[in-house]
Amino acid sequence: MADILVVVEHQEGVFKKNTLSVVSAAKALAGLTGGEVDALVLGDSVAAVAGVAAGTGVRKVLLGEGAAFGKYLASTYAGAVAQVVKAGAYGAVFAPASTFGKDFMPRLSGLLDAPLASDIVGLEKVGDALRVKRPMYAGNAIGTVELVGGPLLFTVRQTAFDAAAMGGAKAPVEKVAVTAEAWGMAFVSRQETKSERPELTEARMIVSAGRGIKAQENFKLVEELADLLNAAIGASRAAVDAGWAPNDWQVGQTGKIVAPELYIALGISGAIQHLAGMKDSKVIVAINKDEEAPIFQVADYGLVADLFKAVPEMVAEIKKLKSA
Amino acid sequence: MKILVAIKPVPNPDEKVKIKGDGSGIVLDNIKMVVNPFCEIAVEEALRIREKLTGEVVVVTVGPKEGEQQVRTALAMGADRAVLVEAGTDLDSLAVAKVLAKVVADEKADLVLMGKQAVDDDNNQVGQILAAVLGWPQATFASKIEFAADNRKANVTREVDGGLETIEVALPAVVTTDLRLNEPRYASLPGIMKAKKKELKVVPLASLGVDTAPRVKVLSYAAPKQRAGGGRVADVAELVSKLKSEAKVL
Numbered sequence: 001m002a003d004i005l006v007v008v009e010h011q012e013g014v015f016k017k018n019t020l021s022v023v024s025a026a027k028a029l030a031g032l033t034g035g036e037v038d039a040l041v042l043g044d045s046v047a048a049v050a051g052v053a054a055g056t057g058v059r060k061v062l063l064g065e066g067a068a069f070g071k072y073l074a075s076t077y078a079g080a081v082a083q084v085v086k087a088g089a090y091g092a093v094f095a096p097a098s099t100f101g102k103d104f105m106p107r108l109s110g111l112l113d114a115p116l117a118s119d120i121v122g123l124e125k126v127g128d129a130l131r132v133k134r135p136m137y138a139g140n141a142i143g144t145v146e147l148v149g150g151p152l153l154f155t156v157r158q159t160a161f162d163a164a165a166m167g168g169a170k171a172p173v174e175k176v177a178v179t180a181e182a183w184g185m186a187f188v189s190r191q192e193t194k195s196e197r198p199e200l201t202e203a204r205m206i207v208s209a210g211r212g213i214k215a216q217e218n219f220k221l222v223e224e225l226a227d228l229l230n231a232a233i234g235a236s237r238a239a240v241d242a243g244w245a246p247n248d249w250q251v252g253q254t255g256k257i258v259a260p261e262l263y264i265a266l267g268i269s270g271a272i273q274h275l276a277g278m279k280d281s282k283v284i285v286a287i288n289k290d291e292e293a294p295i296f297q298v299a300d301y302g303l304v305a306d307l308f309k310a311v312p313e314m315v316a317e318i319k320k321l322k323s324a
Numbered sequence: 325m326k327i328l329v330a331i332k333p334v335p336n337p338d339e340k341v342k343i344k345g346d347g348s349g350i351v352l353d354n355i356k357m358v359v360n361p362f363c364e365i366a367v368e369e370a371l372r373i374r375e376k377l378t379g380e381v382v383v384v385t386v387g388p389k390e391g392e393q394q395v396r397t398a399l400a401m402g403a404d405r406a407v408l409v410e411a412g413t414d415l416d417s418l419a420v421a422k423v424l425a426k427v428v429a430d431e432k433a434d435l436v437l438m439g440k441q442a443v444d445d446d447n448n449q450v451g452q453i454l455a456a457v458l459g460w461p462q463a464t465f466a467s468k469i470e471f472a473a474d475n476r477k478a479n480v481t482r483e484v485d486g487g488l489e490t491i492e493v494a495l496p497a498v499v500t501t502d503l504r505l506n507e508p509r510y511a512s513l514p515g516i517m518k519a520k521k522k523e524l525k526v527v528p529l530a531s532l533g534v535d536t537a538p539r540v541k542v543l544s545y546a547a548p549k550q551r552a553g554g555g556r557v558a559d560v561a562e563l564v565s566k567l568k569s570e571a572k573v574l
């Protein structure tokens with residue numbers, strides 16, 4: 001088959017690791033259909049990002065630079081990717097199913113009149129036909145999907161594919177000429193949630209809190225436990241809606257999908273939409289004072305307790321363990 | 325301002341769906357259909373904009389005739405009139421977007437509001453595809469929409485990974501809603517009564533002349549891997565000890 005393009009995500013010059021899973025997914029397709037995997041980096045003075053991408057096992061990195069790409073916009077990015085796809089006659093395009101990929105990939109689908117499978121978790125071949133797996137209905141059904149026509153577009157659920165290794169032999173970086181058309185869109189500002197903690201989607205451990213935490217100041221408790229474990233902090237929709245936690249901490253069907261080694265749910269009931277975002281975690285701990293809470297059905301270690309009592313005890317126990 | 329709101333009926337999101345024995349689909353009998361929650365937020369935002377700036381709110385859905393019920397819900401919330409493009413349930417996102425593009429052009433809308441994702445198929449595509457097909461700006465995952473003094477532009481704050489981002493879009497534009505944009509109102513009893521008399525135009529898909537040949541086909545459905553789950557510990561000491569010695573995560 002024709003070659004495969006991976007659109008690299010970065011935050012103004014900082015390579016985002018979700019791209020590593022996307023490279024793996026693209027390679028899985030190459031394994032099924034043939035073709036080589038290239039990466040595309042768009043931005044302004046982003047040679048460093050291209051340098052990182054070059055070490056992920058791709059054939060080459062295409063670097064499309066220009067002041068107009070300095071701030072991400074769906075219109076300029078979708079347009080530029082379309083140009084690269086046409087020039088290189090790419091047969092498939094992959095991007096992460098993050099708010100970056102989810103924003104410009106459907107626009108690319110509209111521009112190219114090309115089929116897009118969102119948030120994919122698997123690829124396989126049945127005879128000569130490609131079959132794509134993607135979660136639907138808040139993860140309660142896995143759909144098997146066929147794409148008709150091309151190029152084939154995919155956004156990739158990061159937790160479903162192993163990260164490609166970084167720091168391998170450097171593939172060549174080639175500059176490509178791309179033009180930017182903003183289509184009536186302009187960047188105004190960005191308000192970054194500041195945190196010294198690991199990112200939710202990259203953390204080995206996550207401590208999440210829900211309505212049971214009752215107030216913003218009680219997140220102190222959550223922070224104390226998270227710091228001890230070097231964990232990221234997550235939240236249920238209820239906690240975000242209440243204004244106790246920033247929007248990008250929301251775990252769930254319509255927030256972030258996570259699958260850390262350890263997920264600790266504090267005062268979260270376990271609604272379908274929340275479970276959709278965390279039930280693939282390796283180990284799940286739930287602390288809830290209601291023994292009937294549905295979260296216990298997915299928990300490996302459920303503790304029926306008042307979190308305001310249990311969390312300080314946990315902090316003390318873990319400290320003991322660490323100093324032992 | 326003329327605002328078009330695209331809405332989709334979905335199975336009640338609080339019920340766990342069951343898959344048909346042969347994997348050919350989802351069991352929808354006895355499941356209540358509702359307006360996709362993100363679309364409800366879009367309707368609410370349209371009503372608030374109309375309350376401030378005057379204008380008209382037109383609701384549109386693409387699908388089977390039964391969708392009329394959810395369209396009436398949007399009319400009962402306060403939308404002015406509705407268009408139902410009668411089609412099967414098997415249109416994919418590209419097809420739905422192309423159909424919507426036709427309706428948008430016919431209606432000469434200044435703004436299209438829609439949900440960021442339908443909570444059944446979870447595609448998160450139609451708004452962005454529609455914007456591309458129309459050649460319009462797009463602002464996805466909106467948590468705030470503010471119009472410029474001349475109403476020709478809007479600043480839209482978007483919920484993105486890492487925080488919030490604000491972009492400016494020139495109108496006409498497509499905006500998709502996120503959870504924190506507003507809290508939708510309930511339809512009032514007088515609203516429900518009035519809705520029965522509001523115009524609901526049914527348009528046969530074939531009359532629009534749009535190519536809706538499927539590009540993304542869902543062939544079958546399967547249940548995901550089930551977690552064992554249900555394990556309990558008596559106290560914090562047991563929890564921490566098991567996390568160390570059994571789960572080996574500490």
Ligand SMILES: Cc1cc2nc3c(=O)[nH]c(=O)nc-3n(C[C@@H](O)[C@H](O)[C@H](O)COP(=O)(O)OP(=O)(O)OC[C@H]3O[C@@H](n4cnc5c(N)ncnc54)[C@H](O)[C@@H]3O)c2cc1C
Pocket residue numbers: 330331332349360362363384385386387413414415416417420437438439440441442443444445446447448449450451538540541542543
């Ligand atoms: C029985 C059944 C079979 C199906 N078979 C297929 C299939 O073979 N292939 C396939 O791709 N899809 C199939 N679908 C789903 C298809 O109809 C989806 O509606 C379409 O793919 C759009 O995806 P989405 O609903 O996830 O939209 P999203 O992109 O997640 O929705 C975003 C927003 O777009 C708007 N929107 C979406 N759909 C409509 C609509 N119909 N009318 C008005 N506004 C809308 C809403 O504002 C919504 O909030 C099937 C559905 C059913 C019930």
Ligand SMILES: Cc1cc2nc3c(=O)[nH]c(=O)nc-3n(C[C@H](O)[C@H](O)[C@H](O)COP(=O)(O)OP(=O)(O)OC[C@H]3O[C@@H](n4cnc5c(N)ncnc54)[C@H](O)[C@@H]3O)c2cc1C
Pocket residue numbers: 209210211212213235236237238239250251252253254255256266267268269270271272273274277287288289290293305306307308337361362443
């Ligand atoms: C369209 C749509 C999208 C959604 N998307 C998401 C999503 O992405 N993510 C998400 O999380 N939700 C989402 N939701 C919301 C979801 O349906 C639930 O409403 C939400 O997850 C509930 O949050 P919660 O568990 O914190 O609150 P609740 O359900 O109110 O649960 C609070 C829990 O805390 C426990 N508790 C209270 N006090 C204590 C205490 N002192 N000690 C211990 N336990 C205590 C209670 O027993 C209870 O179980 C969505 C909903 C809709 C309609």
